[in-house]
Amino acid sequence: MASACYVYGIQSVECSPPSGLAGFAGSPVIAIRCRALIAAASLVDAKGVGPTPENLLLHEEVVEALQLAGPLLPARFGTVLPSDEAVVEALAERQAALLFALSRVGDRVELGLSVLRNPPGSDGEDSSVDRGATSFGDSTQMGVGARYLRAKLVAHRREASLRREAAALAQGIDGVLRRHAIESCYTVLPTPRLAMRAAYLVAPRQLGEFHKAFDELRVVHRDHRFLLSGPWPPYSFVSPPSALLQGEPVEKGASLLAAAASKLLWP
Amino acid sequence: MKLVGDTAPAVEQPLRGDLEALCDFGRELSQLGPVLPSRINADPTTTEQGLAKLVLTLVELVRRLLERQAIRRIEAGSLTDEEIERMGQTFLKLDQKMAELTAAFGLKPEDLNLNLGPLGDLM
Structure with missing residues (x-):
């Protein structure tokens, strides 16, 4: 059976996987060293590991066991390299960035937040959403094409209105919770009902205050449902924040593409 | 805990x-x-579907961008009723054709997306 290295996480050389820690198929978790870093890994079939609930839980259990030994950069589920030489090479290439990430994460943990809006229809529909559609005139006189675009316009306005509300809510919630965290990142309205999803990098000593602030937010926002999960290994804070992650350049690029394509069709 | x-x-x-x-x-x-x-999917038996997913996703992206651009022009009041009707019919046909092609390749509408890693999903 061809084998490969399944990587659970990266730590400094001062740490070592707890003795007896077993990974997939009972294979022992070992430390693969490269200068100041180790990768905690075990041998798996070269085909990798399937994303079953059991495998996901085992990955998480190993990562949490490693975290007890010291600061850890958790690897995403399914990180497989062909050999231990490939692991060493990967560590060598990213040594400085990984060391920086380790110092940034330290003993901090991640908390995940999801905020749910009330079910559709339970809050008043925004009447301004339909106002723009009146520029189409009498809907009974409209052709099939105009009716199609009118429906799209109404849907577009409704989504924009929802997004504005969710962005204001997310900004307010993040403003409160961020005071009790080292870093945070959030997305607004990932689904029409999910107002926001956020991750917080929190020092262990901050957990009590963070939970208190979370409970107070639930009282203030009784019209929303809140779910806080964790503490988890800091999966969302392994990579450094990047200017590339900000939406503006992407949106700007998309608008330019749309304008160019539009000119081709309707010069 | x-x-x-x-x-x-x-x-x-x-x-x-x-x-x-x-x-x-x-x-x-x-x-x-x-x-x-x-x-x-690089499986030789389903390569066609994998490629169709990629191509249709890109076509769907352009279709949505164009539709958004048309809505902006309507909101700005720069189109006549005739132009709105003509554009609407074009988008409606395009929408129907995309639905046909998606089904023909055994795909669902939600399959037409690409994960761009840290940037999130394409659509």
Whole structure:
């Protein structure tokens, strides 16, 4: 059976996987060293590991066991390299960035937040959403094409209105919770009902205050449902924040593409 | 770690908050797409579908961008009723054709997306 290295996480050389820690198929978790870093890994079939609930839980259990030994950069589920030489090479290439990430994460943990809006229809529909559609005139006189675009316009306005509300809510919630965290990142309205999803990098000593602030937010926002999960290994804070992650350049690029394509069709 | 919530059973869970709405949260979070990055299927028997997914996703992106641009022009009042009708019919036909092609390749409308890693989904 061809084998490969399944990587659970990266730590400094001062740490070592707890003795007896077993990974997939009972294979022992070992430390693969490269200068100041180790990768905690075990041998798996070269085909990798399937994303079953059991495998996901085992990955998480190993990562949490490693975290007890010291600061850890958790690897995403399914990180497989062909050999231990490939692991060493990967560590060598990213040594400085990984060391920086380790110092940034330290003993901090991640908390995940999801905020749910009330079910559709339970809050008043925004009447301004339909106002723009009146520029189409009498809907009974409209052709099939105009009716199609009118429906799209109404849907577009409704989504924009929802997004504005969710962005204001997310900004307010993040403003409160961020005071009790080292870093945070959030997305607004990932689904029409999910107002926001956020991750917080929190020092262990901050957990009590963070939970208190979370409970107070639930009282203030009784019209929303809140779910806080964790503490988890800091999966969302392994990579450094990047200017590339900000939406503006992407949106700007998309608008330019749309304008160019539009000119081709309707010069 | 204890589970802390309004109606929570006393089991060990790292969850806190409105636990009676867990099913609602689960339903919404499951719509966020696969956690693991999806790739074009390189299996020779399904290569056609993998490529069709990629091409149709790009076509769908352009179609949505054009539709958005048309809505902006309508909002700006720069189109006549005739132009709106003509554009609307074009988009409607394009929409129907995309639905036909998507079904023909055994794909669902939600399959037409690409994960761009840290940038999130394409659409």
